[in-house]
Structure formats: C-alpha cells, structure tokens
Amino acid sequence: LIAAVVSALALRYFYVAHQWRRSVELEARARIHALQARIRPHFLFNSMNTIASLIRKRPQDAERAVEDLSDLFRAALGTQDALATMGEELDLIEQYLRIESLRLGERLVLDLDVAALPREQPLPPLLLQPLIENAVYHGIQRLPQGGTLHVLGKRDQDMIEITIRNPTPRDRARPGNAHALANVRARIEYHFGDKGKLQVHAGEEEFQVTVRLPVGAMK
Numbered sequence: 001l002i003a004a005v006v007s008a009l010a011l012r013y014f015y016v017a018h019q020w021r022r023s024v025e026l027e028a029r030a031r032i033h034a035l036q037a038r039i040r041p042h043f044l045f046n047s048m049n050t051i052a053s054l055i056r057k058r059p060q061d062a063e064r065a066v067e068d069l070s071d072l073f074r075a076a077l078g079t080q081d082a083l084a085t086m087g088e089e090l091d092l093i094e095q096y097l098r099i100e101s102l103r104l105g106e107r108l109v110l111d112l113d114v115a116a117l118p119r120e121q122p123l124p125p126l127l128l129q130p131l132i133e134n135a136v137y138h139g140i141q142r143l144p145q146g147g148t149l150h151v152l153g154k155r156d157q158d159m160i161e162i163t164i165r166n167p168t169p170r171d172r173a174r175p176g177n178a179h180a181l182a183n184v185r186a187r188i189e190y191h192f193g194d195k196g197k198l199q200v201h202a203g204e205e206e207f208q209v210t211v212r213l214p215v216g217a218m219k
Contacts (some may be wrong), residue, residue: 044069050103065102068095075125084126086160087119093132097149100136107146108136114153114162121160121215124191128162130180131209135166139207142169155215162211170204181209188213 047069054062075084075092101108132151140147147167154161181200188196188211197212 044073046103047099050099054102061102065099068099071095072099072129084123085119086117086121086123089123089126089128090114090117090119092126092129093151096129096132097136104136104141104146107143108140109146109148111148111150114151116155117153117160117162118155118215121213123213124187127184127187128211130184131164131211134180134209135164135207139166139168143167158215160211160213160215163208164210165206165208167205168202168207 047065051062051065051069054065072092072095075088097108097110101110132149135149140149150163150165152163181198185198188198192213195214197210199210199212201208201210
C-alpha cells in the first residue's frame with residue numbers, strides 16, 4: 001500500500017512538472033511569436049510610392065521592386081515556427097536595400113562585407129532585417145546628405161558576428177527604435193540562450209549594433 005501511494009505521488013509529481021514545463025514553453029513561444037509579429041517593415045507606403053513613380057519611366061525597376069517587396073512580406077507573414085538560414089536572411093536584406101536605394105538614391109551608400117558568414121547557419125526568420133531597417137529609417141533617411149550603411153560579417157571559430165553601423169542625427173533615434181531592438185534581443189535570447197548577444201553602442205553621430213550568435217546552435 002505504501003509503495004502504491006509513493007508511486008502515485010511520484011507519477012503525480014512528474015505529471016505536474018511536465019505540465020508546468022509545457023506551460024512555460026508555450027507562454028515563451030507565444031511571447032516570441034507576438035514579438036516577431038510586431039517586427040514588420042515600416043516602408044510599405046514609401047515603397048508603393050516609389051514603385052508608382054517608376055512605372056512609366058523605369059518599368060523594369062518598378063517590376064523588380066514589386067517582386068522584392070512581395071518576397072519581403074511573404075517572409076514577414078510566413079509561418080512563425082519556420083526556420084530560415086543566414087543565406088535567406090542576407091537575400092532579404094539585399095532586396096530591402098534595393099528598394100530603399102531606389103527611394104533614397106545617392107543618399108544611401110552601402111558598404112557590405114558579409115561573404116564570411118555561413119549561409120547555411122539556421123536563423124529565426126527576419127532576425128537581422130529589422131536592424132538594417134532601423135539603420136536606414138532612424139539614421140540615414142533622417143540626414144539631408146544621407147550616409148553610409150556599414151555591414152560587416154565575420155566568423156570566429158564557433159561564433160558568428162554581424163556589425164551594423166550607420167550615421168545618425170544628433171537628436172538620436174525616433175521613438176520605436178529601442179522597442180525594435182528589445183524585440184530582436186528577446187528573440188535572440190529565446191532561440192540561442194545566453195550564447196547569443198545583441199550589443200548596442202550609441203555615439204553622438206553614429207549608431208552601432210553587433211549580433212553574436214553560436215554557429216549551428218538554435219532551439
């Protein structure tokens with residue numbers, strides 16, 4: 001009888017512990033999905049205006065911009081549980097910057113050095129693109145003369161490091177920049193634990209974010 005009672009209590013304990021862990025995991029997953037749902041490109045209306053202005057004079061550029069915009073929103077509205085890769089993320093960033101280059105012209109200068117990044121590295125979808133978008137939206141776009149967007153990617157043994165730098169006006173970022181950074185930081189923490197980092201340095205005239213991720217490790 002005693003053995004039966006102990007066994008029943010043990011089974012009950014393991015059942016409650018399992019349910020608790022499942023509840024915590026589901027809550028965390030729901031929170032991350034909500035964060036990801038809020039990371040959406042701000043540039044939809046600007047892009048549509050740019051496309052409209054190109055239709056008559058540069059129809060091929062307009063058609064390509066529509067295709068790029070379609071791919072970006074397909075990724076943004078895709079399955080939340082789906083995984084992406086570094087290669088897919090870099091392709092989306094290239095498409096985003098093509099659209100913004102059409103709109104900003106010579107005001108947006110690109111300095112991209114990402115060849116060292118492993119394209120097969122698994123990533124949550126749209127992890128890096130919001131950081132690139134912030135650099136353009138909160139920095140270069142607000143400067144009359146524009147500026148250079150620097151993106152440097154490198155691999156150091158079992159770690160990947162992506163650094164994004166952009167000039168900023170002296171009145172700093174618009175409201176919403178810190179919120180977007182917090183969202184990206186939360187997603188990194190959820191998927192990579194304490195091995196992933198998002199570091200921010202806000203200088204007087206330059207803003208820099210650095211993402212550090214372990215190679216191949218992701219939940």
